[in-house]
Amino acid sequence: MSQRMSDLLAVQAHRNFVGREDEIAALLSVLDPEGPRVLHVHGIAGIGKTALLDHFTRAARNRGATVINLDCRNVEPTEPGLLQALGEAMGGVYPDVETLFERLESIGGTMVLAFDTYEVFRLLDTWLRQVFVPDLPENVRVLFFARQRPLAAWHATPGWGWLLKSVPVKPLSGCEAAKLLTSLGVQPEATSVIVHATHGHPLALKLAAAAAREEPFTHWLPQAPLQHALEELTHIFLKDVEDTTTRQILEGAAITRRTTVSLLGALFPELVPHDGYERLRKLPFVDTTSDGLIIHDAVREAIASSLHASDPSRHLTYRRAAWHQLRAEAESASSGDLWRYTADMLYLIENPVVREAFFPSGTPQFSVEVAQPGDAQALTAIIRAHEGEEAAAAMVQWWRRMPPAFSVVRGADGEALGLCCKLRSDQVEPRWLLDDPVTREWCRHLRDKPMAGGELALFCRRWLSLDEGDSPSEAQAAVWLDLKRTYMELRPALRRVYLTARNLAAYAPVAQRLGIEVLAGREVSLDGNLYPSAVLDFGPASVDGWLAKLAANELGVHTELDLLDPEARELLLDNARVALTPLEFGVMQHLQASQGKAVSRTELLRDVWGTRYEGGSNVVDAVVRTLRRKLGARADRIETVSGVGYRLRPS
Template structure:
């Protein structure tokens, strides 16, 4: 049978794989019956983790193992997102972790699951460690590849012992680096000089080899700092990257999380988008991911910094154009693709408060997990140390009623360093809210400013750290990262977040930047202390709409005016505002949430009227007729979809 080009490409990649004998030996132990079950492969960007993964995957498959490779950059960091990604990979979508375990148990004697770029999956670390991995059958091995070593909770968790493997990735030796450069086409004398300058960093070696190949007489670098070397190599390579068209395209996509044909079409309207895509794809530092092309961040960051310094107006215009396109695509994205647009929007936002909350960049000193019964006493000790008796009593009642709503923050020794209590409006009884002076204020606010049916409010009742109380601290930052995981899990139904603080000035500036509104008329006094309340209303598009608004404000882009004011329950038209009846509002709001998509009459009957009686579809048509009359010149925005129902055009 003739070889395919893909086979030749794989062979070339294997030939360029140098060294890593010690790392491979450690990973091979996982394939034995008594070997480790979990491995954390870790090292700085561009050190060669993915190349090691490909070599190990090839060997594992050669030994008869089933290998499932996941790239965390394209997976929503929620339990459902992980289950969906694994379901797609194994050919059956599991309903929960136990169903997944049953399926994996039948895939062969040894099954290896790999998670590449694990650093972007930190929001799900506790679930993986506490629920997912322990539930896997004995034939499964899990390999995490990221920038950080396993956190203290992985190392301290009882029972891991020899089942857990840590594989640090160090630079190649000088001889290995020189050998790699020779295989990439460099002359032996030049290879030795580059190997010494780059300190064996594989990505720097590949970039240097390409730069020398493009300009063999050019000057070599003198600075031995890795960051400076990468910056200089990137600039050198960018300056000589084939032609000005490819260089221009590379600069533009360096400001986005991923490059797609549709994004290239709007960023560079004078170019053929498919040609631009192929130009990028051929570059040695561009990865082909499931949802587009991704420029390696060790290359992307210096390019973005250079463009911002040399041409700030073009830097801003690229980001604005990307925002418009991503916002448009997200409006019609299916639920399985929505996370990709969320991540895209987060990448456009330079606000460090937002980006760091969703994609923390530093090593985690603290981890967050669900509180266990044995944590309750420590949790209450922290509460009593910083709160009065009345508040402590309220926290204790919530702990007794809804212990699953409490998360604890653990330090490197596994001790409870803080906690957070977050309650869902669809899981608490109104009577319980009224018993607590603070949640009573939130209940009253909801009563006067109700949310549309089916939407959820998240009550962040209290967070406290052992040492600092409610003041900003590292344990509190860890709790807020966990809170963002909850945002992801509850969207697109999550509409509002309520919280309370005593020291309002300590948080006001950050809270206002994020869109929180201080509720001046909803203060509560407990034990002689005043508790202030604030609310963040994400809007009808939930978390994704909120992020788009933050990006729009940062980029100076004016968002299109909403046709429906959900707070006032009115249409917002050029001619003025028009009041809606409850049924008109329900239909309009339902169509707006699914803008661009066909909505069936049966769906409207179920979600607006609360009935499944198909014979009542005429009442839907009657309400749509009155809506069209009230829309006036914009009546055509509600389209009739023959045989289905209706669709709201953008």
């Protein structure tokens, strides 16, 4: 049977693997019945964690173990997303963890679940630590490969002890680095110079070996800290790539999270995309994954930032072309693939407020988890420290009625440093919402602007930090990250998020970028303090559509789904813009906000004209007629709903 190219590459990678005796021994210890059950393997970017995992996988399988490797970059960071990924890897469908665990136990022998690039799975870390890992069958071991060391909460969880082990991945020693360079074809006289300049960093060693091409090079090798050395080595390597087409393709691919044949076709319509894909795949810093090619982060960032500095116009052109292609593919993607396209579009956003919300780059300080009965005293103390008597009573009432709605922010020692109360519209008792003055206003807003059937609202009733209250803080940042996990869990049903904060003005810059709207006239006074409210409406396409639109706004692009420029108050028609009167804009804005849903003439009169006089429906019809004329070839986007009003039809 002939070997595939991927098989040959795996064999070559195994031959080039050097050193790591201590790390391999630690990994193999999980196969021992008395060994650790969970290993956190951590090290900086490019240090060789994935190569280490591949080497362990081969060794473990040779010892009879079953190993399932998951690249977390390709898995939706939600419980259903993980179950689906494991189901695909195991050739089955597992609707819940109990069914999955039964299957894992039935396989027999030692079963290893390995999570590579685990740092992007932060949204699911708490659930894995509290629910998934503790209940795994006896024969299952778990490996996490990440850039950061595990959260302190893993070590603080009672009962872990010897079951958990942290394994740091360090740079190669001088002898190991020299051995790797020899396997890559570097001449002996060049080895010592490269070893010194690259700090024993495997990716830097490979870049230096590829860039040298067996020529004198001592005059250009960087004498700099590792990150600068990686950037310089990347540029040196690119200069040595004489093929301008390959360099051009590499620059375009560097602005994407992953590279596919279809994306290359969109970025470079004048080239043959399959040829470009093969050119990329052969580069020493490009990994082949199940759904495309991924340029190593350290190299990708160096190339992308260099292009942004030298040719910002081309950098923007690439990002726009990628967005259009990803948006087109996402519209026909299955539910299982939708997250990949959402993550791809999210990667195109340079705004740190948005990217950090879903892909945090720093090392987490706090964990957020569901509050336990034993947290009652600590949570009550936090509430009473920052709330007056009326406001505190409302929050304590929610704790008594719905304890699972509360999350607690824990520090390194497990102490409660903050809290968050969030309620789902499909799970909370409606009369309880009316008992609370704040949530009562949210119910009134929902009554005035109802959601479509099947859509959900999330009520973020309050977040508080022990020291800062509801002002920006580390604890509040942890809460917001946990909220993003909830967003992902509830999509595509989640339509709106309601929230309140006495210090809402402190979040104004972030709120404007994310599309959060302050609800004027719905402030509530408790204990002499005002509690303003705000809402984030994701739109009919839920969280995925909202993220795609954030990317579109940053890139200055639109599709047929976005007919309206709200800032300019103009219609967006292909390459033309058409000005709107205030009434035309009001009607169009209302229809687009309720896209796909019938809007009555009475509702338009109330929200656009500010009147409840139902006899004025003729004026609504007149404005719709002028809108249709201005829409031209797209006039059929506004449909008449007999006996009701109008509906904006999705493209």
